[in-house]
Amino acid sequence: EAGVAQSPRYKIIEKRQSVAFWCNPISGHATLYWYQQILGQGPKLLIQFQNNGVVDDSQLPKDRFSAERLKGVDSTLKIQPAKLEDSAVYLCASSWGTAYGYTFGSGTRLTVV
């Protein structure tokens, strides 16, 4: 079974620029999650999709972050404009919607300079 694919692996941008991350979940997984992991901390949930609908985006800074999941499969997370404090690893995860089969991608390390 293929894992959760994420790209790019690394990204360096200047503040006020925009950036997008891509995630391809495990085939058939209805639930998709985006997490932000700041250095030295645990992952924090940004947004949760069930198929292509948003279940929870309460922690997403909506003035600069946006996310979509087209056709209930791939997802993109965008930041515009980026701030220095957005430097973090962005992890994507998917699951069947249960506590089993919860699988993470390798993440994208974003550095904002």
Place this chain on the structure above:
Amino acid sequence: AQTVTQSQPEMSVQEAETVTLSCTYDTSESDYYLFWYKQPPSRQMILVIRQEAYKQQNATENRFSVNFQKAAKSFSLKISDSQLGDAAMYFCACWKGSNYKLTFGKGTLLTVNP
């Protein structure tokens, strides 16, 4: 809101010895699961062990075992016969059935000394 607390930012252990990582959690849910994840420098979050809250028996996976104290809301991870490859960040997490959300602690950095 549910919270997960890991009170040990760093731990170290000698190779072949045993180490215990601590975790406490707070949830009002009756349907929840607890996890320990390992995150090496590669950033891949790897599932170490899972405990269903409705099960009294502590989960074990080879050298990894948990001490689940439901009333105390405590969920510690014991690593026996520690190996150099066990060195990583370890995260405790709680999944609740009402919204399929996984909440993480801040992590414990485990160093294994040869």
